[in-house]
Amino acid sequence: MSSIKRAVSLYSYQDEYVRGKLTLEGCLQELAEIGVEGVEVITDQMFHNTPETDDASIKNWKRIVEETGIVPVCNDIFINTNLYHNRMLTKKENLDFLKKELVQASKLGFPMVRLVSATPADIIEEALPLAEELNVIMALEVHAGMALDNALTKKFTDIMFKLDSPYLGLVVDTGIFCRRHPRVSTAFFLDQGLNPEIVKYIDDIFASGDDPLELSHNKLPEDLEKMVRSRIDREYILFAGGYENKDFSVLDPYMPYVKHFHGKFWEMTEEGTEYSIPYKELIEYLKEKGYDGYIASEYEGGRFALPGTEIDAVAQVRKQQDMLRSYI
Amino acid sequence: MFDNYVLTDNSLENVKKDGEITGYKMRTRITYYRGIPLSMVHDIQVEVDGQEVPRERIRFSPDGEIYFTLEEMKTVTSYKWEYGQEGIVYVEQPGGLAPGEHKIKLTQVSRVAYIPVPFSGTQTKTLTVN
Numbered sequence: 001m002s003s004i005k006r007a008v009s010l011y012s013y014q015d016e017y018v019r020g021k022l023t024l025e026g027c028l029q030e031l032a033e034i035g036v037e038g039v040e041v042i043t044d045q046m047f048h049n050t051p052e053t054d055d056a057s058i059k060n061w062k063r064i065v066e067e068t069g070i071v072p073v074c075n076d077i078f079i080n081t082n083l084y085h086n087r088m089l090t091k092k093e094n095l096d097f098l099k100k101e102l103v104q105a106s107k108l109g110f111p112m113v114r115l116v117s118a119t120p121a122d123i124i125e126e127a128l129p130l131a132e133e134l135n136v137i138m139a140l141e142v143h144a145g146m147a148l149d150n151a152l153t154k155k156f157t158d159i160m161f162k163l164d165s166p167y168l169g170l171v172v173d174t175g176i177f178c179r180r181h182p183r184v185s186t187a188f189f190l191d192q193g194l195n196p197e198i199v200k201y202i203d204d205i206f207a208s209g210d211d212p213l214e215l216s217h218n219k220l221p222e223d224l225e226k227m228v229r230s231r232i233d234r235e236y237i238l239f240a241g242g243y244e245n246k247d248f249s250v251l252d253p254y255m256p257y258v259k260h261f262h263g264k265f266w267e268m269t270e271e272g273t274e275y276s277i278p279y280k281e282l283i284e285y286l287k288e289k290g291y292d293g294y295i296a297s298e299y300e301g302g303r304f305a306l307p308g309t310e311i312d313a314v315a316q317v318r319k320q321q322d323m324l325r326s327y328i
Numbered sequence: 329m330f331d332n333y334v335l336t337d338n339s340l341e342n343v344k345k346d347g348e349i350t351g352y353k354m355r356t357r358i359t360y361y362r363g364i365p366l367s368m369v370h371d372i373q374v375e376v377d378g379q380e381v382p383r384e385r386i387r388f389s390p391d392g393e394i395y396f397t398l399e400e401m402k403t404v405t406s407y408k409w410e411y412g413q414e415g416i417v418y419v420e421q422p423g424g425l426a427p428g429e430h431k432i433k434l435t436q437v438s439r440v441a442y443i444p445v446p447f448s449g450t451q452t453k454t455l456t457v458n
Contacts, residue, residue, distance in 0.1 A: 014361050018333065018412045044362035045411045082439045083367055085402050118442040146442075303329045 003292035004283065004328045007038030007073045008317055009262065010046060012299035015311040017046065022314075024061070028068040034318055035325075038073035040114075040260075040296040043104065051077070051100040058107050065109065073294050074139075074171065074260050075110035077101040079119055095123040099130055106134040112259055113138055114171045117146040121155035124168065131167045138168055139259045144175035145213065145242040148250060160257055169259035172251065173298070178243040178276040180206050182266035188304035189236045197227045202240045209245065216241025243276065248285040255289045266301040268319035283327040295324060330359035334451035335434045336414060342424030342457060349424040351385075352457065355414040359436050359449025363410035366390060366401045368439045370446045374419055375433035387418040425457045 008031050016022040022030065024046045031039055047053040047061075065072060079097050081089050089097070105113045115138055124138065131138050140156045142148055148157070160168045181202050190196065201224055205212050215221065216238050220228070228234055251258065267275040283295075297320050302311040339355035358364070372388055374381040387395040390409040395418060409415050417434065433452040440447045 011361065014411075018357060020412075042362055044364070048363070048410050049408060050363070078362065078441045080365065080368060080441050082441060083365060083405060085367070085370065085439070116442050307332075 002283075002287045002328055004286060005037050005292075005294045006321060006324050006328070007040055007071075007294040007296035008036050008321070009040035009042075009074075009076070009296045009298045011040070011042055011076070012297055012313050012317050014045065014313075015302045015305075016313055025064045028064050028070050030314060031070050032068040034321055036070070036321060038071040038294050038296065040074040040076065040294075040298075041072070041108075041110075042076040043101075043108070044078060051097065051104045053104060061108055072108065072110045073296065074112045074114050075101075075105040075108065076114040076116070076141075077105065078116050079123075081120065091120070091122055094120050095126055098123055098127050102127065102130055102134055102136050102138075106136050111135065111137060114260070115140045115156075117141050117143045117150075118152050119156070121152070121159055124156065124159050125163065128163065128165060128167060132165070136167070137259055139171045140169075141171045141173060141262070142176065142254075143173040143242075144178070144244040144264075147176045147213075147244055147246070148254065157254070157257075169257040170254055171260045171262060172254075172258055173262040173264050174277050174279075174282060174295075175242070175262075175264040176244040176246045176250070177248065177278065177282060178206070178211070178245055179278055180276045181240060181243055182276050182301070182304070184267045184275075184301050184304040185236075185239065188306060189232055189239075191306055192232045193230060194236050195227055195229050195233050198224070198233055198236060201227065202237070206243075206245055211243060211245035212237070212240040213244055248282060251285075251289075255291070258291065258293070260293050261286075261295040262298040263295040263320065263324065264298045264300060265316070265320050266299075266304065268316050268323070272319060272323050274320065274323070279323060280327050283324070297321060297324070329449070330361075331449045331451050333357035333359050334436060334449045335432060335453050335455075337453070338455070339414075340425070340430065340432060340455035340457055343418065348422070350422060351418055351420040352424045353416050353418040354432065354434065354455070356417055356434060356436065357414055358409055358411060358438070360438055360440065360447065361411065363408045363413075364438060366396065366404040366407050366409060369401055369409060369436070370439050371435070371437040372398060372417060373433075373435040373437075374417060376419075376425065377431050381419050385420045387420065389416040389418065392416050427457050429454050429456050 336355035435450040437448040
């Protein structure tokens with residue numbers, strides 16, 4: 001038993017929510033029922049008129065939290081830098097939006113906001129005094145496809161190391177530890193006519209211990225380009241760059257700043273493991289490092305549901321939580 | 329991906345105002361996982377029975393109450409299209425659509441904060457006007 005804690009990101013239940021099968025309250029009741037400690041919320045998803053949601057919504061949220069006993073852990077926020085079609089927001093506009101998000105997160109009782117990948121780094125230092133005052137941590141998401149070596153991520157981590165504040169850190173998405181390409185995604189694209197030769201090409205890259213990150217962001221190698229027959233083939237290759245196959249040790253220098261994990265998953269297998277990500281080994285690594293924060297289930301397999309099939313995120317999250325509980 | 333959200337089943341109907349049919353409408357959900365201000369809804373395209381509808385005849389409403397043209401929407405930041413909320417796509421066409429089946433292709437394009445290119449969703453369905 002370690003001190004790692006479990007949460008669920010309500011991102012997981014987006015399809016159930018949009019189809020009216022689960023309300024915000026229903027989501028938290030589900031977490032209480034399966035014995036999860038914490039919750040992560042995308043406020044833009046389940047609250048209206050963010051970042052200035054009304055007092056009634058805040059009051060209702062507080063009631064739900066109190067009745068279910070679930071701990072608010074992380075609030076996923078976005079700065080709409082491309083709010084207008086003809087220009088990007090100015091630094092001042094970005095900063096003002098970030099401040100509004102911090103205030104809203106604080107009112108909702110979240111101790112941390114997750115800044116999405118590519119959040120402008122130049123507003124962080126000026127937002128820090130407010131974050132300190134409100135007692136809300138700002139943590140940048142490190143997501144596969146834009147991970148630690150990405151230039152925008154580096155801009156943030158440079159500031160994070162320089163300021164070395166307890167209110168600045170990282171949220172690591174475990175999609176950077178894919179040992180295999182998610183096969184539910186492969187099945188989804190095959191159904192749309194993906195060339196099976198490309199499947200093998202990408203699978204072989206993972207099998208060799210590498211990932212298609214560089215490949216998908218640059219001009220394709222000649223042998224792969226020859227296999228591309230359709231838009232679907234190109235899309236599959238582009239998406240494949242969103243799964244990285246990194247060693248856990250890439251986190252070594254960052255661990256003191258890691259505030260939270262997104263326990264990304266696409267498919268819980270019959271054996272009770274995730275098809276792509278080696279969670280057992282990951283949790284061993286985190287125990288060694290003395291990590292005592294949360295891992296929040298983030299189910300993303302729903303977007304690869306085959307036409308005519310129902311998404312059952314509730315069942316998938318339950319399975320992943322069972323797995324996490326047994327490893328922790 | 330999110331294409332299944334684009335066009336709601338059985339949602340095509342003619343719209344009457346003061347006893348006259350002024351056009352037709354259909355319902356749509358955002359092809360993304362969060363709500364966005366209307367200015368970030370980059371484009372909406374409608375094709376009916378293989379014919380593209382001129383952009384200036386399309387109106388969008390995030391709530392069924394307030395309608396904007398696509399040109400107007402470019403600057404609308406005070407209304408959001410919330411996740412899970414069905415928006416209305418209205419097409420101005422006196423007389424509306426003839427009763428019976430129509431092949432409708434609806435496309436939504438949004439700007440997503442951290443993805444450099446606009447993000448689109450399309451769905452084609454045969455819907456019936458009663």
